[in-house]
Amino acid sequence: MAQTATKNAASEVDPSRWIVVDDATKVYTTRTGEKVQALTEVSLTVQRGEFVSLVGPSGCGKTTLLKILAGLIPHSSGSVSIAGKTVKGPMRETGLVFQAPTLLPWRTILENVMLPVEVQRLDRSVYRKRAMDLLEMVGLDGFEKKYPSELSGGMQQRAGICRALVSDPEVLLMDEPFGALDAMTREYMNVELLKIWKESGKTIVFVTHSIPEAVFLSDRVVVMSPRPGKIEEILDDDLPRPRALQMMNSPEAGVYTSRIRTYFNAEGAID
Numbered sequence: 001m002a003q004t005a006t007k008n009a010a011s012e013v014d015p016s017r018w019i020v021v022d023d024a025t026k027v028y029t030t031r032t033g034e035k036v037q038a039l040t041e042v043s044l045t046v047q048r049g050e051f052v053s054l055v056g057p058s059g060c061g062k063t064t065l066l067k068i069l070a071g072l073i074p075h076s077s078g079s080v081s082i083a084g085k086t087v088k089g090p091m092r093e094t095g096l097v098f099q100a101p102t103l104l105p106w107r108t109i110l111e112n113v114m115l116p117v118e119v120q121r122l123d124r125s126v127y128r129k130r131a132m133d134l135l136e137m138v139g140l141d142g143f144e145k146k147y148p149s150e151l152s153g154g155m156q157q158r159a160g161i162c163r164a165l166v167s168d169p170e171v172l173l174m175d176e177p178f179g180a181l182d183a184m185t186r187e188y189m190n191v192e193l194l195k196i197w198k199e200s201g202k203t204i205v206f207v208t209h210s211i212p213e214a215v216f217l218s219d220r221v222v223v224m225s226p227r228p229g230k231i232e233e234i235l236d237d238d239l240p241r242p243r244a245l246q247m248m249n250s251p252e253a254g255v256y257t258s259r260i261r262t263y264f265n266a267e268g269a270i271d
Contacts, residue, residue: 013084015048024078037228053214061229095164101156103148110144
């Protein structure tokens with residue numbers, strides 16, 4: 001009943017304002033009492049079903065903004081809402097994929113995927129079928145009884161994505177999920193992620209240091225400044241969909257990549 005009520009409430013929210021960040025700032029206090037401003041006056045609106053990437057130099061606040069959206073840390077001022085609800089802590093509306101898959105080594109792949117179901121005390125019989133469907137969708141059917149050590153890095157990350165999706169969140173937040181993978185596996189995972197996004201219809205906010213990756217994946221790319229992080233520009237990415245991997249190196253994609261790079265080259269920063 002709670003899940004149904006959540007879905008009904010979500011259906012009444014303006015889909016063009018699915019995620020709303022309004023003038024948000026974040027100030028950390030160090031152990032010595034020093035104030036460090038990570039984000040300043042960040043405003044962003046994300047549509048339902050949109051794929052938005054955040055790019056910027058290290059330390060610009062990309063992951064901080066993602067953690068605020070996930071409800072893992074509070075913002076210092078401004079407002080943040082998802083699906084019409086003010087973000088005050090972790091929400092069922094969001095699923096989070098980390099830089100590393102962080103699978104529990106003593107649990108099978110299916111048991112790892114089912115972890116959010118256990119934590120949220122959802123109906124295991126209902127969500128076990130969803131977990132199996134997700135594993136099939138990402139090409140891991142037949143691996144549900146394997147342990148993480150028996151899977152490659154890319155397969156583990158796909159299992160991590162299934163774990164984030166199993167409770168059927170409205171928004172998928174991804175913090176550099178492919179950064180630790182080799183180049184070929186990373187490209188494969190980019191294509192797989194677009195398939196997952198298309199089939200699931202989820203809203204995705206994706207943090208990456210790779211400008212070409214952001215351009216290849218996204219509907220819009222949010223370019224952030226060095227700390228204190230603020231939004232320099234939001235680029236509409238009009239590359240046609242569906243997108244094949246060779247599009248990443250196309251002249252059309254190069255135009256977007258070159259434009260984004262100008263922000264960081266001017267600061268002496270690299271992605």
